[in-house]
Amino acid sequence: MAKAPDFPSRLLRGYSTFREQRLPQESSRYKVLAETGQRPRTMIVGCSDSRAAPETIFDAAPGELFVVRNVAALVPPFTPDGEHHGTSAAIEFGVLSLKVRDLVVMGHGRCGGITGYLAARDAPPDLKGHTDFVGKWISLLKPAEALICEDPAETADRQRAMEFASIRQTIANLRTFPWIRSLEEIGELELHGAWFDISTAELYLLDKETGRFTVPEEIEV
Structure with missing residues (x-):
């Protein structure tokens, strides 16, 4: 060669x-x-972080997962305004063209996007700095602050609490897409939340009834 x-x-x-x-x-x-x-059953919205590759974490074979990755694993609300929307375009293709049945939003621990959002939020106005793209993108996290659960196990670590809340917010944003909402209502699409702990390699799953993240006691294979 x-x-x-x-x-x-x-x-x-x-x-x-x-x-x-x-x-x-x-x-x-x-x-x-x-x-x-390709005919993947599952689509994953994940973070661009090099430590949290879904294909590695889930030991996926070629063609098994349709993955879109961006800073902090975010999805903006449905905004068909004629502008460039790379993440929304990927979701549209995965859901409507590939007809995936499961759509997973997967965040992770020590997320740089979340860290950056918290730092910028807390900084004095004259020290907030400027970015061409990242600052605007992570501003999508602001509504997620209202979704932090009042649970000591979560609120004791504000970084993790925000990472969990971000996943909840992204799932809510996905439901603003009319075709996602309609497919979910008729049982042809299911939305899931997951969070990967980089330090321990534990996978936390979002309980749809309680809204809490927990490590599953048993993993069916």
Whole structure:
């Protein structure tokens, strides 16, 4: 194989390992996916953080998950204003074209987007600073503050409390999309919340009845 000039060597080494170790096990699956297209059952809205890759956490095979990642795993409310909406476009494609049945919003611990929001919120006006895009994006978190549960296990850690609340808010924003709301009402789409603890690798799930996040006692396989 000819050397790719100026391409990160770490990626080339990873690709070589993929070719030697994983591809022989997955080659037939790739061929089927190329011929028939993707048909994932699950879509995940996750954070861009390099420590929280859904495909790794859920040990997913090629074609199994349709993933959109952005800063803090956010989804803006339904706003068909003719502007550029990358996250909303991905959700529209996953739900209406791929017809996923499960849509998971997955946050994680030590999220830089949440940290940045809390820092900017608490900073004096003359120290808030300026960004071209990030500040506007994470302002989507403001309504989530009203969704922090009055539970000592949650409010004792304001970072985690905000990370949990952000997932609740993002699910609420997803329900402003009329076709998501209608599909959920007829049972053809289900919304889920999850939070991954980077330090312990524990997965917390949102209980739809209580609105609390808990680690499941048993994991069915």
